[in-house]
Amino acid sequence: MPSWIRKLWARFGQFFLFCCVGALNTLIQLAVYQGLMHFFSVPYLLSSALGYVAGTLNGYLLSSRFVFREKRSAANLTKFVAVNVVGFLLNLACMALWVDVLHIHKFLAQLLTLCVTMPTNFFLNKVWTFAPKK
Secondary structure (H helix, E strand, C coil), X not given: CCHHHHHHHHHHHXXXXXXXXXXXXXXXXXXXXXXXXXXXXXXXXXXXXXXXXXXXXXXXXXXXHHHCCCCCCHHHHHHXXXXXXXXXXXXXXXXXXXXXXXXXXXXHHHHHHHHHHXXXXXXXXXXXXXXXXX
Protein backbone atom coordinates (compact mmCIF):
# COMPACT_ATOMS: atom_id res chain seq x y z
CA MET A 1 0.00 0.00 0.00
CA PRO A 2 1.44 3.40 -0.93
CA SER A 3 2.51 5.56 1.97
CA TRP A 4 0.14 8.39 1.03
CA ILE A 5 -2.83 6.02 1.41
CA ARG A 6 -1.54 4.86 4.79
CA LYS A 7 -1.19 8.49 5.90
CA LEU A 8 -4.70 9.30 4.69
CA TRP A 9 -6.10 6.25 6.48
CA ALA A 10 -4.22 7.11 9.67
CA ARG A 11 -5.70 10.59 9.60
CA PHE A 12 -9.25 9.97 8.34
CA GLY A 13 -9.84 6.20 8.59
CA GLN A 14 -11.81 6.36 11.81
CA PHE A 15 -14.07 9.08 10.42
CA PHE A 16 -14.55 7.05 7.21
CA LEU A 17 -15.60 4.00 9.26
CA PHE A 18 -17.95 6.23 11.25
CA CYS A 19 -19.56 7.41 7.99
CA CYS A 20 -19.92 3.81 6.77
CA VAL A 21 -21.63 2.84 10.02
CA GLY A 22 -23.90 5.88 9.65
CA ALA A 23 -24.86 4.82 6.13
CA LEU A 24 -25.69 1.32 7.37
CA ASN A 25 -27.72 2.82 10.24
CA THR A 26 -29.74 4.78 7.70
CA LEU A 27 -30.44 1.65 5.65
CA ILE A 28 -31.52 -0.23 8.78
CA GLN A 29 -33.73 2.66 9.84
CA LEU A 30 -35.42 2.74 6.43
CA ALA A 31 -35.82 -1.05 6.29
CA VAL A 32 -37.42 -1.20 9.74
CA TYR A 33 -39.65 1.77 8.89
CA GLN A 34 -40.85 0.25 5.61
CA GLY A 35 -41.08 -3.29 6.98
CA LEU A 36 -43.20 -2.33 9.97
CA MET A 37 -45.58 -0.26 7.86
CA HIS A 38 -45.81 -2.69 4.94
CA PHE A 39 -45.88 -6.08 6.68
CA PHE A 40 -47.39 -5.22 10.07
CA SER A 41 -49.47 -2.09 9.36
CA VAL A 42 -47.73 -0.17 12.14
CA PRO A 43 -48.54 3.58 11.98
CA TYR A 44 -45.86 5.60 10.21
CA LEU A 45 -44.78 7.70 13.20
CA LEU A 46 -44.27 4.65 15.41
CA SER A 47 -42.53 2.87 12.52
CA SER A 48 -40.24 5.86 12.08
CA ALA A 49 -39.40 6.02 15.79
CA LEU A 50 -38.68 2.28 15.96
CA GLY A 51 -36.56 2.53 12.83
CA TYR A 52 -34.57 5.36 14.39
CA VAL A 53 -34.05 3.29 17.55
CA ALA A 54 -32.89 0.29 15.47
CA GLY A 55 -30.44 2.45 13.54
CA THR A 56 -29.11 4.04 16.72
CA LEU A 57 -28.66 0.65 18.41
CA ASN A 58 -26.78 -0.65 15.36
CA GLY A 59 -24.66 2.53 15.42
CA TYR A 60 -23.74 1.96 19.04
CA LEU A 61 -22.85 -1.70 18.52
CA LEU A 62 -20.70 -1.08 15.43
CA SER A 63 -19.16 2.18 16.66
CA SER A 64 -18.09 0.69 19.96
CA ARG A 65 -16.63 -2.41 18.28
CA PHE A 66 -15.12 -1.19 15.01
CA VAL A 67 -14.88 2.60 14.97
CA PHE A 68 -13.77 3.53 18.48
CA ARG A 69 -12.81 0.04 19.73
CA GLU A 70 -14.06 0.60 23.24
CA LYS A 71 -15.72 -1.86 25.59
CA ARG A 72 -19.49 -1.44 25.78
CA SER A 73 -20.96 -0.18 29.03
CA ALA A 74 -24.14 1.39 30.32
CA ALA A 75 -22.24 4.67 30.68
CA ASN A 76 -21.10 4.89 27.08
CA LEU A 77 -24.47 3.66 25.80
CA THR A 78 -26.13 6.51 27.72
CA LYS A 79 -23.62 8.99 26.30
CA PHE A 80 -24.10 7.60 22.79
CA VAL A 81 -27.87 8.06 23.02
CA ALA A 82 -27.38 11.60 24.39
CA VAL A 83 -25.06 12.45 21.48
CA ASN A 84 -27.65 11.08 19.04
CA VAL A 85 -30.38 13.19 20.62
CA VAL A 86 -28.16 16.27 20.30
CA GLY A 87 -27.47 15.30 16.68
CA PHE A 88 -31.16 14.89 15.99
CA LEU A 89 -31.99 18.31 17.50
CA LEU A 90 -29.11 19.90 15.58
CA ASN A 91 -30.47 18.28 12.43
CA LEU A 92 -33.89 19.83 13.01
CA ALA A 93 -32.43 23.25 13.78
CA CYS A 94 -30.22 23.25 10.68
CA MET A 95 -33.05 22.08 8.46
CA ALA A 96 -35.33 24.84 9.78
CA LEU A 97 -32.60 27.42 9.18
CA TRP A 98 -31.74 26.25 5.65
CA VAL A 99 -35.31 25.69 4.47
CA ASP A 100 -37.50 28.15 6.38
CA VAL A 101 -35.11 31.07 6.83
CA LEU A 102 -32.66 30.82 3.92
CA HIS A 103 -35.12 29.14 1.51
CA ILE A 104 -32.67 26.46 0.37
CA HIS A 105 -34.13 23.43 -1.42
CA LYS A 106 -35.02 20.66 1.04
CA PHE A 107 -32.69 18.07 -0.50
CA LEU A 108 -29.72 20.44 -0.59
CA ALA A 109 -30.59 21.51 2.96
CA GLN A 110 -30.33 17.90 4.14
CA LEU A 111 -26.93 17.56 2.47
CA LEU A 112 -25.72 20.76 4.13
CA THR A 113 -27.08 19.53 7.44
CA LEU A 114 -25.11 16.30 7.13
CA CYS A 115 -21.96 18.41 6.75
CA VAL A 116 -22.73 19.86 10.18
CA THR A 117 -24.20 16.90 12.06
CA MET A 118 -21.86 14.08 11.02
CA PRO A 119 -18.60 15.76 12.10
CA THR A 120 -20.29 17.02 15.27
CA ASN A 121 -21.61 13.56 16.10
CA PHE A 122 -18.21 11.99 15.37
CA PHE A 123 -16.35 14.55 17.49
CA LEU A 124 -18.69 14.19 20.49
CA ASN A 125 -18.50 10.41 20.35
CA LYS A 126 -14.71 10.47 20.00
CA VAL A 127 -13.98 12.91 22.83
CA TRP A 128 -16.83 12.05 25.21
CA THR A 129 -18.71 8.81 24.57
CA PHE A 130 -15.74 6.62 23.66
CA ALA A 131 -12.89 8.77 24.99
CA PRO A 132 -9.90 6.62 25.87
CA LYS A 133 -9.53 6.09 29.59
CA LYS A 134 -6.64 8.01 31.15
